[in-house]
Amino acid sequence: xxxxxxxxxxxxxxxxxxxKTFPGVKALSDINFTARPGSVHALMGxxxxxxSTLLKILGGYYQPSSGHLRIGDRDMVFKNTADSIRxxxxxxxxxxxxxxxxxxxxxxxxxxxxxxYGIVNRGRLRQQALQLLKGLAEEIDPNTxxxxxxxxxxxxxxxxxxxxxxxxxxxxxxxTSSLSARETERLMAIIARLRxxxxxxxxxxHRMEEVFHICDAVTIFKDGRHVxxxxxxxxxxxxQLITCMVGRSLDDIYDYRPREKGEACLNVSDLxxxxxxxPVSFEVCQGEILGLFGLVGAGRTELLRLLxxxxxxxxxxxRLKGDELTLRNPRDAIAAGILLCxxxxxxxxxxxxxxxxxxxxxxxxxxxxxxxxLLQGRWEKENAEKQIRALNVKTPTPYQKIKxxxxxxxxxxxxxxxxxxxxxxxxxDEPTRGIDIGAKSEIYQIIHSLAAKGxxxxxxxxxxxxxxxxxxxxMVMSEGAVTGELARAEATEERLLELALPRTRA
Amino acid sequence: xxxxNNALAVPRRSFDTRRFIDxxxxxxxxxxxxxxxxxxxxxxxxxxxxxxxxxxxxxxxIVACTMLxxxxxxxxxxxxxxxxxxxxxxxxxxMREFNSVALGVTAALAMGxxxxxxxxxxxxxxxxxxxxxxxxxxxxxxxxxxxxSNGKAVGVMxxxxxxxxxxxxxGVPVPILITLxxxxxxxxxxxxxxxxxxxxxxxxxxxxxxLAGVHVDRTKIIIFAMQGVIGALAGVVLASRMTSGQPxxxxxxxxxxxxxxxxxxxxxxxxxxxxxxxxxxxxILAVIENAMNLKNxxxxxQYVIRGTILLLAVVIDxxxxx
Numbered sequence: 001x002x003x004x005x006x007x008x009x010x011x012x013x014x015x016x017x018x019x020k021t022f023p024g025v026k027a028l029s030d031i032n033f034t035a036r037p038g039s040v041h042a043l044m045g046x047x048x049x050x051x052s053t054l055l056k057i058l059g060g061y062y063q064p065s066s067g068h069l070r071i072g073d074r075d076m077v078f079k080n081t082a083d084s085i086r087x088x089x090x091x092x093x094x095x096x097x098x099x100x101x102x103x104x105x106x107x108x109x110x111x112x113x114x115x116x117y118g119i120v121n122r123g124r125l126r127q128q129a130l131q132l133l134k135g136l137a138e139e140i141d142p143n144t145x146x147x148x149x150x151x152x153x154x155x156x157x158x159x160x161x162x163x164x165x166x167x168x169x170x171x172x173x174x175x176t177s178s179l180s181a182r183e184t185e186r187l188m189a190i191i192a193r194l195r196x197x198x199x200x201x202x203x204x205x206h207r208m209e210e211v212f213h214i215c216d217a218v219t220i221f222k223d224g225r226h227v228x229x230x231x232x233x234x235x236x237x238x239x240q241l242i243t244c245m246v247g248r249s250l251d252d253i254y255d256y257r258p259r260e261k262g263e264a265c266l267n268v269s270d271l272x273x274x275x276x277x278x279p280v281s282f283e284v285c286q287g288e289i290l291g292l293f294g295l296v297g298a299g300r301t302e303l304l305r306l307l308x309x310x311x312x313x314x315x316x317x318x319r320l321k322g323d324e325l326t327l328r329n330p331r332d333a334i335a336a337g338i339l340l341c342x343x344x345x346x347x348x349x350x351x352x353x354x355x356x357x358x359x360x361x362x363x364x365x366x367x368x369x370x371x372x373x374l375l376q377g378r379w380e381k382e383n384a385e386k387q388i389r390a391l392n393v394k395t396p397t398p399y400q401k402i403k404x405x406x407x408x409x410x411x412x413x414x415x416x417x418x419x420x421x422x423x424x425x426x427x428x429d430e431p432t433r434g435i436d437i438g439a440k441s442e443i444y445q446i447i448h449s450l451a452a453k454g455x456x457x458x459x460x461x462x463x464x465x466x467x468x469x470x471x472x473x474x475m476v477m478s479e480g481a482v483t484g485e486l487a488r489a490e491a492t493e494e495r496l497l498e499l500a501l502p503r504t505r506a
Numbered sequence: 507x508x509x510x511n512n513a514l515a516v517p518r519r520s521f522d523t524r525r526f527i528d529x530x531x532x533x534x535x536x537x538x539x540x541x542x543x544x545x546x547x548x549x550x551x552x553x554x555x556x557x558x559x560x561x562x563x564x565x566x567x568i569v570a571c572t573m574l575x576x577x578x579x580x581x582x583x584x585x586x587x588x589x590x591x592x593x594x595x596x597x598x599x600x601m602r603e604f605n606s607v608a609l610g611v612t613a614a615l616a617m618g619x620x621x622x623x624x625x626x627x628x629x630x631x632x633x634x635x636x637x638x639x640x641x642x643x644x645x646x647x648x649x650x651x652x653x654x655s656n657g658k659a660v661g662v663m664x665x666x667x668x669x670x671x672x673x674x675x676x677g678v679p680v681p682i683l684i685t686l687x688x689x690x691x692x693x694x695x696x697x698x699x700x701x702x703x704x705x706x707x708x709x710x711x712x713x714x715x716x717l718a719g720v721h722v723d724r725t726k727i728i729i730f731a732m733q734g735v736i737g738a739l740a741g742v743v744l745a746s747r748m749t750s751g752q753p754x755x756x757x758x759x760x761x762x763x764x765x766x767x768x769x770x771x772x773x774x775x776x777x778x779x780x781x782x783x784x785x786x787x788x789x790i791l792a793v794i795e796n797a798m799n800l801k802n803x804x805x806x807x808q809y810v811i812r813g814t815i816l817l818l819a820v821v822i823d824x825x826x827x828x
Contacts, residue, residue, distance in 0.1 A: 334719040351710035353777040363718045373699045
């Protein structure tokens with residue numbers, strides 16, 4: 001371990017001709033760039049541009065279909081995560097890889113606890129943990145359970161853990177997306193220190209400000225391709241980076257067309273419930289697309305859970321076209337015509353082992369079954385085929401298991417499920433997360449055509465471009481409260497971020 | 507828009523080997539084992555042995571039909587063994603007191619329904635693990651069986667009651683007929699009703715099913731209630747065959763039934779299950795047991811063999827999910 005750490009000191013990290021294909025999708029094609037030691041290298045691009053896939057290859061989760069990594073003068077392909085860790089690579093993911101029920105010290109040494117004959121030496125464990133946390137997060141007691149730490153603190157524990165394994169290459173995947181301003185500042189200082197120690201740092205972020213503040217070089221991705229690398233930040237400007245990332249004007253992708261706004265549809269007043277800190281009030285009209293922007297943990301998903309009846313609200317009134325609604329469970333919301341496409345498709349959206357047809361028909365089926373329970377084979381078949389055609393779901397047959405479809409086609413199938421039902425309000429939580437650009441613009445088209453039919457649409461997204469691209473009006477949330485609302489014309493990246501960033505409480 | 511062309515652009519395979527194997531492999535295995543037994547074991551095909559085999563299948567077969575729904579929804583029910591014993595005892599005791607077959611059978615089924623409803627309500631509404639819930643009711647119901655019977659077998663005098671276990675219709679023993687009816691009914695229920703499809707959706711992804719508007723709690727309660735009633739029905743048939751209600755029978759029976767289902771291809775994790783899995787699993791277990799008896803293989807070895815077969819089946823199941 002010690003020797004290895006020495007040998008990689010001062011070495012650069014190069015991606016050489018990395019290609020990654022998944023069945024039916026080319027996630028990465030021919031990625032070539034070098035990150036210098038003692039520098040912070042930013043990776044930028046839209047969601048689904050390939051940054052995460054690249055980090056997963058770096059971390060050993062995926063193996064490239066062709067091409068390899070080069071650390072110093074050694075070519076390598078990591079066969080698994082352990083292989084990657086052994087070679088001095090650490091990837092700090094958005095979802096941290098810590099066990100919340102265990103203590104900080106146990107997490108730090110998970111897999112190689114100091115022990116003799118299998119009996120853990122608690123004293124030494126604590127000593128070594130304190131050593132590691134020194135200079136990173138000295139206020140954390142090694143005996144606290146990780147579950148009780150703030151997200152920022154957990155991130156520091158994760159960094160300490162990777163340093164304990166002798167990491168030379170450290171990759172951060174959107175590290176500040178759920179941090180407060182103070183925590184962000186502290187993280188920046190630590191990253192700067194690691195840089196000065198000669199480590200290679202990869203930094204994935206959407207935030208221009210941070211990238212220009214901390215990074216030395218930047219590589220832009222788009223649709224799985226490597227667009228351009230700027231070796232020095234002084235060579236470029238935020239505007240130039242955006243043009244590189246998007247490649248075409250925003251209007252082309254989002255295909256925004258102004259619509260007539262109808263009468264008020266969903267009216268929310270003083271709504272309170274789990275995940276909200278202040279009462280929320282707003283109104284959506286028929287044919288309107290309301291964007292809901294905020295950082296991870298701002299309470300957007302929680303608000304949708306209240307609106308879709310998944311969670312019961314503790315105070316406030318919901319009105320649909322003037323009538324007061326009582327939502328005890330998702331069934332009530334669905335019966336009222338409020339339909340939700342959840343954020344986590346795999347966990348909450350699809351029944352993975354069921355067929356595409358099954359997933360489309362599941363909700364509307366009781367309305368078409370005799371006596372509410374006997375299936376009508378003809379309707380089942382016709383409806384599935386109709387939705388598959390209308391939404392261009394790419395599947396060999398309606399009876400294919402839905403887990404074999406790409407994310408975009410799964411999302412279209414869930415939209416098909418709701419299009420089989422009478423719909424008044426459509427709630428979309430991160431509708432294009434992890435979806436390739438082609439399917440993305442198809443989904444935007446579907447959203448627009450639904451709005452044109454007079455349906456009120458609420459789109460939750462943490463993708464700035466996306467909210468600005470498709471919404472008529474944008475509401476911003478931060479720390480469980482609505483912090484502002486901007487009309488399409490007033491919305492700029494800066495203003496939205498300003499509203500979304502948590503206020504420093506120091 | 508060329509949407510229609512796009513949808514058809516993907517080649518359509520007329521025969522999917524993998525899917526065929528997934529669906530029919532265990533059925534073919536059951537058939538193969540049956541054929542091997544007829545070829546290599548004397549007296550296997552004899553009418554007497556076939557009748558014995560049919561009766562051996564009947565109890566497991568009846569209960570396995572509803573266990574299929576429990577497993578498909580991602581749960582299981584350990585209390586059926588006790589329900590079988592208790593139902594027999596309840597039927598026998600009520601008939602002894604009131605001299606009415608109808609009353610006895612109704613009381614037994616009602617007892618099963620109650621146990622099932624309690625299981626279902628606790629699991630669905632209080633969100634308590636099925637393992638713990640049914641482990642508890644398994645012991646409670648076993649105890650009740652002993653209490654009702656004073657710990658001894660309760661004899662039945664009513665002649666009419668023996669129809670369930672020993673009667674014949676169209677030359678076929680009644681227990682086998684009941685099994686066939688159950689298989690047909692529950693197979694239909696799983697495939698052709700919203701209830702059946704919802705069961706599989708809940709097992710496949712409960713959260714998604716809830717968000718799609720499925721009555722998750724109600725479906726679970728019905729599943730366990732069905733299991734209770736059908737368990738009691740099996741208990742009545744068994745008591746009728748033995749002409750008495752015996753509080754100690756059916757111990758470990760729940761595990762045999764779950765083994766049969768999983769062996770046939772029903773997934774323990776939920777979401778996958780077909781009635782032909784149940785048929786295949788029940789057939790394989792019963793035929794092998796029957797063959798081992800005809801070959802005079804020691805009971806001790808029979809346990810080892812049955813366990814090995816089950817282990818193999820779960821390993822295969824694991825690979826299928828990849």
